[in-house]
Amino acid sequence: MRQIVLDTETTGINPKLGNRIIEIGCVELHNRMLTGNNYHVYINPERDSEEGALNVHGLTTEFLSDKPKFHEIVEELRAYVAGAEVIIHNAPFDLGFLNHEFKRLNLPDFTDHVGKVIDTLVQAKELHPGKRNSLDALCDRYGVSNSHRKLHGALLDAELLADVYLAMTRGQNSLGMDVEEEVSAGGASLEQVALADIIVVPASEAELAAHEDTLNGLDKAVKGSCIWRALSAPPAAA
The missing domain is CATH 3.30.420.10 (Ribonuclease H-like superfamily/Ribonuclease H)
Structure with a gap:
């Protein structure tokens, strides 16, 4: 155009x-x-x-x-x-x-x-x-x-x-809000990057334990269950 x-x-x-x-x-x-x-x-x-x-x-x-x-x-x-x-x-x-x-x-x-x-x-x-x-x-x-x-x-x-x-008029047409170029540093286009498989790295046992300690501290501070536990709890059966 x-x-x-x-x-x-x-x-x-x-x-x-x-x-x-x-x-x-x-x-x-x-x-x-x-x-x-x-x-x-x-x-x-x-x-x-x-x-x-x-x-x-x-x-x-x-x-x-x-x-x-x-x-x-x-x-x-x-x-x-x-x-x-x-x-x-x-x-x-x-x-x-x-x-x-x-x-x-x-x-x-x-x-x-x-x-x-x-x-x-x-x-x-x-x-x-x-x-x-x-x-x-x-x-x-x-x-x-x-x-x-x-x-x-x-x-x-x-x-x-x-x-x-x-x-x-740009909108969010890239992986980052401030990306100006259509080519990434590695030479692949942003479209190719966007279509690539996303690699998910699960938390380690040590990280999960640290997360649980943090939630326990929040529970103690609010004298009950913190909002994070409420949001992450599985939905109750109908």
Whole structure:
């Protein structure tokens, strides 16, 4: 399955007020593995950024003045995302801008070119109701380092979101909660390890005797039978 983690930077917060996209960053996943086939472009919006937006991304009008305009990159963007499942944090924001840019060029909506859209903000709110679910908060929650994130950047944020998404949707699919690799130290896959016979080593007589001594001490402390004996006792006959 091909997935694209996408983020944009813009000149402001509302495309209906003339704000435009100035940066697009995409990270490709194939079967939940990072491929390195990323897509990143700066775009000349043909206008200045609003002050609040400029403080967020730091991309000045001067820096963007020699970058391609959106109509010059739209075909490569369409080809890159075609049919993929797209993952966005707070999807309505980015999709609003992307759809607006496509409509300016009399093209079908951006969403018509992709297979499906996943909003990680919606997922995070379902998993962590009542908690902060910004990208920075999720990085902290899932142990994704974002110490190098001084300003927002579309590619950097897409890379961080890819790591967060993989952590947030991982589940327990390995023998340990912190296993990242699909290959064990001995070279066998985790699937092979999971299907192998489990070796059970019974307690020795000395260990059984020590266990009984511990239970006797607990019985004495509670002046009766400890809960362990009650739990391990055979069920009474009906």
